[in-house]
Amino acid sequence: MVYDLIVIGGGPAGYLAAERAGQGGMNTLLFEKRSLGGVCLNEGCIPSKALLYSAKIADNARDGAKYGVDASGVALNHPAVIKRKNKVVRNLVAGVKAKMKKNKVTVVEDTAFITGRSPEGYQVKAGDTVYTGRRLLIASGSVPIIPSIPGAKEGLERGFVITNREILDLEQVPEKLVIVGGGVIGLEMASYYNSAGSQVTVIEMLDHIAGATDLEISQILQKNYEKKGIRFMLSSRVTKIEENAVVYEAGGQTHRVEADKVLMSVGRRPATEGLGLENIGVELDRGAIRVDERCQTNVPGVYAAGDVNGVSMLAHTAYRESEVAVNNMLGRKDIMRYNAIASVIYTNPEVAGVGETEQSAAEKGIDFEVAKLPMMYSGRYMAENEGGDGICKVLIDKQQRKLIGVHMIGNYSSEIIYGAALMIEMELRVDDVKELVFPHPTVSEIIRETIFEI
Ligand code: FAD
Numbered sequence: 333m334v335y336d337l338i339v340i341g342g343g344p345a346g347y348l349a350a351e352r353a354g355q356g357g358m359n360t361l362l363f364e365k366r367s368l369g370g371v372c373l374n375e376g377c378i379p380s381k382a383l384l385y386s387a388k389i390a391d392n393a394r395d396g397a398k399y400g401v402d403a404s405g406v407a408l409n410h411p412a413v414i415k416r417k418n419k420v421v422r423n424l425v426a427g428v429k430a431k432m433k434k435n436k437v438t439v440v441e442d443t444a445f446i447t448g449r450s451p452e453g454y455q456v457k458a459g460d461t462v463y464t465g466r467r468l469l470i471a472s473g474s475v476p477i478i479p480s481i482p483g484a485k486e487g488l489e490r491g492f493v494i495t496n497r498e499i500l501d502l503e504q505v506p507e508k509l510v511i512v513g514g515g516v517i518g519l520e521m522a523s524y525y526n527s528a529g530s531q532v533t534v535i536e537m538l539d540h541i542a543g544a545t546d547l548e549i550s551q552i553l554q555k556n557y558e559k560k561g562i563r564f565m566l567s568s569r570v571t572k573i574e575e576n577a578v579v580y581e582a583g584g585q586t587h588r589v590e591a592d593k594v595l596m597s598v599g600r601r602p603a604t605e606g607l608g609l610e611n612i613g614v615e616l617d618r619g620a621i622r623v624d625e626r627c628q629t630n631v632p633g634v635y636a637a638g639d640v641n642g643v644s645m646l647a648h649t650a651y652r653e654s655e656v657a658v659n660n661m662l663g664r665k666d667i668m669r670y671n672a673i674a675s676v677i678y679t680n681p682e683v684a685g686v687g688e689t690e691q692s693a694a695e696k697g698i699d700f701e702v703a704k705l706p707m708m709y710s711g712r713y714m715a716e717n718e719g720g721d722g723i724c725k726v727l728i729d730k731q732q733r734k735l736i737g738v739h740m741i742g743n744y745s746s747e748i749i750y751g752a753a754l755m756i757e758m759e760l761r762v763d764d765v766k767e768l769v770f771p772h773p774t775v776s777e778i779i780r781e782t783i784f785e786i
Pocket of ligand 1: 340341342343344345346363364365366367368369370371372373375376377378380442443444445471472473474496517603606607637638639640645646647648649650
């Protein structure tokens, strides 16, 4: 049998592509070598959020006195948190399986390897069987980067150094947790384990945390976490992993911090090895599959969506890219745009942003104007955040008076930011936003308030 589409990888890019292809009438085969749902459902977005929600409940209860709630003796029961997280993951993975069935997608739980091309289509081998597909979608995702620091490999082997996979499944809360890398994954795990009682140290090479996040917001986040007891070692380079410590250099000096576990979270790289891409001539660009705006590779009929193309390693980007790829396969015109993809850090407080930051706009030479307000200007935020120091920042293009960026720190930001993404995607002007009516009292009103500062 020749399939209309073979999908390699059952993460957000792969399973959504298979679902959409099935809905579009394509006879689709999906390979997954570990677990349907990919990194996102099994060891990424969802399990981390399940853990963080438990931590948020505990944090709020501990803070109860500020709100007239007496909740003494609050404790986070880590094994119970992990158990609940596992239940959430199981249910969601079962949901993906059901969707595959509903859309008549054939799922093969095995490792796929592209062997070449025949007149009928692309050939993919799993076990002893060779499958043929007229089109291919590579959605193999990404893997954690393990830097070549002395002792890192050995540390991994003995379970002292761990990645996102293991940290979401630890049976015990480590007394001393060192996190190498202060990006989104590192910060979310720092947030959970800080609430769970670990003494957390984050070592970051840059002079700020949270990567490309608005600098002022990253500093507010850092201050919030320093108050909770997390230590940040910035402009610091890890040079060695020892038996029970991490050695790093900062300001020309060598330092050593003891650890029970070390989370390596310095970034992820596209998973392109061992797929057989070379057998059909798929081009890579610095380790990522090169794609055009339709998510098609240099090989006709071969597409790549999600982390594997390295453009924006987020699950919601993966979803949209997979839809763009499938729409093009079905002959529907569709292209991928990246200017309004929101990013969120689900710490407590949450951070969310979309579009240009002051830093990126300046680098691009955009003539922009910024308006900023404390979140306390929102009645709902004030009612729910005793002593909160959140802010909302809006950037506009000065010439076109168009919204180009919105950045926030404060709870509910993760749920509000899609509205800002929509405004940027729709190219709304300042005057358009001023005419929008936001529900009151909601924290989202802060966007409207901030716009009126312009
Ligand atoms: P993946 O989810 O990586 O799925 C790829 C799948 O392909 C895997 O299941 C793999 O087993 C399979 N595969 C690979 N090779 C083969 C093969 N040869 N044969 C068969 N199967 C194969 N993103 C967000 O947007 N929001 C978040 O809150 C968020 N939190 C995160 C938290 C953590 C701790 C981590 C690690 C990541 C997080 N991400 C988050 C990123 C998000 O998980 C990824 O962007 C998303 O999973 C990418 O989807 P994907 O389909 O491209 O790849």
